[in-house]
Amino acid sequence: MRDFSNDHHWLSLNTATVRKSEGLEQPLTLILDACARHGIHAISPWRDQVHAVGLAKIAAQVKALDLQLSGYCRGGFYPAPDAKGLQDALDDTRRAIDEAKILNAPCLVLVVGALPGALQGKAAHKDIALSRAQVFDGVAASLEYASSVGMPLAIEPLHPMQAAERACINTLEHALDICEELDPEYSKKLGVAIDVYHTWWDPKLHGQIKRAGKRIQAFHVCDWLTPTTDLLNDRGMMGDGVIEIPKIRAAVEAQGFSGFSEVEIFSSSNWWNRPMDEVLTTCIERHKTAV
Amino acid sequence: MRDFSNDHHWLSLNTATVRKSEGLEQPLTLILDACARHGIHAISPWRDQVHAVGLAKIAAQVKALDLQLSGYCRGGFYPAPDAKGLQDALDDTRRAIDEAKILNAPCLVLVVGALPGALQGKAAHKDIALSRAQVFDGVAASLEYASSVGMPLAIEPLHPMQAAERACINTLEHALDICEELDPEYSKKLGVAIDVYHTWWDPKLHGQIKRAGKRIQAFHVCDWLTPTTDLLNDRGMMGDGVIEIPKIRAAVEAQGFSGFSEVEIFSSSNWWNRPMDEVLTTCIERHKTAV
Numbered sequence: 001m002r003d004f005s006n007d008h009h010w011l012s013l014n015t016a017t018v019r020k021s022e023g024l025e026q027p028l029t030l031i032l033d034a035c036a037r038h039g040i041h042a043i044s045p046w047r048d049q050v051h052a053v054g055l056a057k058i059a060a061q062v063k064a065l066d067l068q069l070s071g072y073c074r075g076g077f078y079p080a081p082d083a084k085g086l087q088d089a090l091d092d093t094r095r096a097i098d099e100a101k102i103l104n105a106p107c108l109v110l111v112v113g114a115l116p117g118a119l120q121g122k123a124a125h126k127d128i129a130l131s132r133a134q135v136f137d138g139v140a141a142s143l144e145y146a147s148s149v150g151m152p153l154a155i156e157p158l159h160p161m162q163a164a165e166r167a168c169i170n171t172l173e174h175a176l177d178i179c180e181e182l183d184p185e186y187s188k189k190l191g192v193a194i195d196v197y198h199t200w201w202d203p204k205l206h207g208q209i210k211r212a213g214k215r216i217q218a219f220h221v222c223d224w225l226t227p228t229t230d231l232l233n234d235r236g237m238m239g240d241g242v243i244e245i246p247k248i249r250a251a252v253e254a255q256g257f258s259g260f261s262e263v264e265i266f267s268s269s270n271w272w273n274r275p276m277d278e279v280l281t282t283c284i285e286r287h288k289t290a291v
Numbered sequence: 292m293r294d295f296s297n298d299h300h301w302l303s304l305n306t307a308t309v310r311k312s313e314g315l316e317q318p319l320t321l322i323l324d325a326c327a328r329h330g331i332h333a334i335s336p337w338r339d340q341v342h343a344v345g346l347a348k349i350a351a352q353v354k355a356l357d358l359q360l361s362g363y364c365r366g367g368f369y370p371a372p373d374a375k376g377l378q379d380a381l382d383d384t385r386r387a388i389d390e391a392k393i394l395n396a397p398c399l400v401l402v403v404g405a406l407p408g409a410l411q412g413k414a415a416h417k418d419i420a421l422s423r424a425q426v427f428d429g430v431a432a433s434l435e436y437a438s439s440v441g442m443p444l445a446i447e448p449l450h451p452m453q454a455a456e457r458a459c460i461n462t463l464e465h466a467l468d469i470c471e472e473l474d475p476e477y478s479k480k481l482g483v484a485i486d487v488y489h490t491w492w493d494p495k496l497h498g499q500i501k502r503a504g505k506r507i508q509a510f511h512v513c514d515w516l517t518p519t520t521d522l523l524n525d526r527g528m529m530g531d532g533v534i535e536i537p538k539i540r541a542a543v544e545a546q547g548f549s550g551f552s553e554v555e556i557f558s559s560s561n562w563w564n565r566p567m568d569e570v571l572t573t574c575i576e577r578h579k580t581a582v
Contacts, residue, residue: 118533
């Protein structure tokens with residue numbers, strides 16, 4: 001297991017972590033400058049943040065600041081109530097793959113989607129098995145294009161509390177079932193993103209990390225607070241919650257993973273209200289002591 | 292699959308559903324009278340509600356009103372930071388078993404506990420594997436006493452979002468692993484309570500229901516709302532959310548389950564604010580149309 005206590009070389013910032021610093025939406029350009037200022041040299045940006053500035057401009061800034069990507073967020077959201085919606089999701093994920101290539105991301109993270117309409121408060125149906133079948137077909141279609149252009153895809157299982165609205169792949173086991181069926185030899189680079197927040201509770205986690213092996217393409221950290229007051233935006237800073245982050249990182253690294261620990265904290269009532277520099281300083285400190 | 296559309300014979304009321312009707316804590320005596328008034332003849336009461344009135348008085352009222360129990364809530368909460376805490380949990384669950392006998396419950400529901408102290412906001416440790424080992428030992432100890440007095444125990448897997456605070460058994464698969472190890476022949480009557488709210492998201496649910504077979508001792512219903520605004524107290528009325536309740540009930544009944552559908556709704560911002568009669572009327576209506 002790598003020693004993180006002396007520096008933050010392996011810290012990556014998922015840019016959602018400071019997207020609303022001090023309550024205001026922060027332009028990605030400012031976030032990247034702040035990373036450079038703090039000696040953070042890896043990021044994982046979100047598409048909407050990139051689009052708000054412009055892909056070419058961000059690509060140039062990433063290059064100028066000598067930043068690496070630890071992933072690109074995100075493709076997926078495959079399930080839809082009709083054929084047009086299914087096709088739109090494939091098209092959009094294809095564009096995400098192209099953008100990930102331009103930004104030189106090591107993988108495109110897939111948040112696969114769930115019951116169509118549920119995120120907007122009105123599910124078109126309740127048939128989660130149908131959504132899962134659509135996800136399977138969607139990943140299969142995206143994989144053909146992604147592998148043709150050499151962009152690995154990382155299925156991110158989300159916490160079961162997101163099963164209705166954001167992802168109906170909710171365990172690492174389920175994600176790996178899909179990986180093994182669609183890409184048994186890992187020749188197309190269909191893998192997984194393991195976020196401790198989504199997976200820490202799973203009694204099968206450590207066994208499935210072993211099973212994942214070389215398919216681990218990304219490792220995300222934050223913490224589970226007690227109490228957690230919101231299902232989406234109350235993630236904790238590493239060390240403030242109950243997740244055994246170093247134990248999970250050790251398991252992931254035992255499988256050969258040697259990439260970044262990507263900090264991804266959605267926190268509408270705490271960290272998003274603080275100054276960006278304070279958040280980044282804290283991420284760096286906790287990366288050394290709690291990851 | 293039984294036809295529920297004509298009457299509410301198989302409706303049981305988990306008494307937490309109306310414990311705070313119109314925002315005020317309701318004495319269990321009033322709740323039982325309301326059940327009788329609405330032709331509901333099964334309940335699953337909570338221990339604190341029973342204790343607030345007195346066990347003997349409630350036992351007499353249950354008998355006088357010719358009510359049945361569909362379960363008794365609850366034993367468990369085994370993990371503790373020290374030997375005294377572990378013993379206290381065993382002693383308390385033993386008392387719960389005795390009370391369940393007096394009330395003639397078909398099973399004592401076990402909410403097994405998780406990281407000690409987390410429910411109070413400060414976990415004594417983060418070692419969920421340790422908590423799971425303590426749960427295993429605790430269930431084993433309780434089972435010896437329970438089987439000696441003839442009280443079935445029903446492990447209730449709780450939703451993974453409760454893994455830190457209330458139960459570190461979060462899938463039906465995990466619950467059944469424990470059942471099969473401690474009581475392979477089901478001779479001691481160690482089984483499970485299946486709550487659609489806790490389990491609906493699980494891609495392995497239907498396979499595990501088949502595996503559970505005769506171990507299904509209780510079936511709980513409510514619904515998953517989109518959005519869900521609270522991790523504990525924002526459950527929906529059946530039909531108001533995204534759970535395929537009839538499909539899950541059909542699977543449970545295909546295994547021979549012929550007991551009650553127990554309505555258990557924690558709802559601090561909706562149903563707990565309404566008059567008890569309105570809540571019960573709605574439960575009855577939805578039992579016929581959405582369960």
